[in-house]
Amino acid sequence: MIKSIDHILIAVKNLEESSLQYEKVLGLKPTWRGQHPSLGTENILFPLENLYLELIAGTSDGFLADQVNDHIKENGESIFGIALEVEKIEEVLQSKKYSNFQNMKITSGEGINLDSGAKREWKNIMLPKESTRGVFTLLIEHTSGILPKYESFENDQVERLDHIVINSNDPDGLIELYRDTYGIRLALDQYVEKWGGRMLFFRTNQTTIEAIGIKNDADKPIDKAWGLAWTTKDIKKTHARLVSEGVEISDVKDGRKPNTLVATIKSHTCNIPTLLIEHLK
Secondary structure, eight states: OEEEEEEEEEEOSOHHHHHHHHHHHHTOOOSEEEEETTTTEEEEEEEOSSOEEEEEEEOSSSHHHHHHHHHHHHHOSEEEEEEEEESOHHHHHHOGGGTTOOSOOOEEEEEEETTTOOEEEEEEEEOOHHHHTTSEEEEEEEEEOOOOOOSOOOTTSEEEEEEEEEEESOHHHHHIIIIIISOOEEEEEEEETTTTEEEEEEEOSSOEEEEEEOOOOOSSOOEEEEEEEEEESOHHHHHHHHHHTTOOBOOOEEOSSTTEEEEEEOSSSTTOOEEEEEEOO
């Protein structure tokens, strides 16, 4: 039922300032500056090979604007949530897998490009946070309109999201949600002694959800979308570009995964722990 991660949402205070930061990180200009009139939000979109990055800000009165602003008050600028693409959203409401989710309904969404007036439309379900264990999660089916994409990616640009990292205090419950309810394949469940917890990989057709599960004494299960890992064709060229543009980044080194090179981006990320990866051939 879940096709892939459709997009990642980052809650920001100032769209223009945050966009300039991510233009440097990604090496790309956004292709969409839009608004959601009924939700009180505006956004800027960067379409990558496997999903798009959405910077979102509350700019007027609206249900979603309230959630974005509350998130920033509590967490600062950071990952706001995940949108999962589905093929037939109506089937979700009839699925027994979601029978314990309360107050689910399909709503129509509309985004208007502030520069061109172009319109994109979709149907979505905003899943209740008590059921998604704290991570804002949206199920989405696009129905009309096109998000302009890049013709190609240069060697010193970011081309795709390798994985998103989620921290959890209840790995078994997280498996129940992502594998058993969402139907996303669990590709790895490994205990990591030095962390005192488990590493979980959930793989969609396009990218990976990496979960770090460490049990604690919290009153209830809590998950938090924490970090992002971007891939580039040539990490040394990307590193040089980032340094020249004033982005703070660590030296390039061998990654934990064989045949990878990595570097940690330490600024211009809206406070999000960020890794840059090159997969060697």
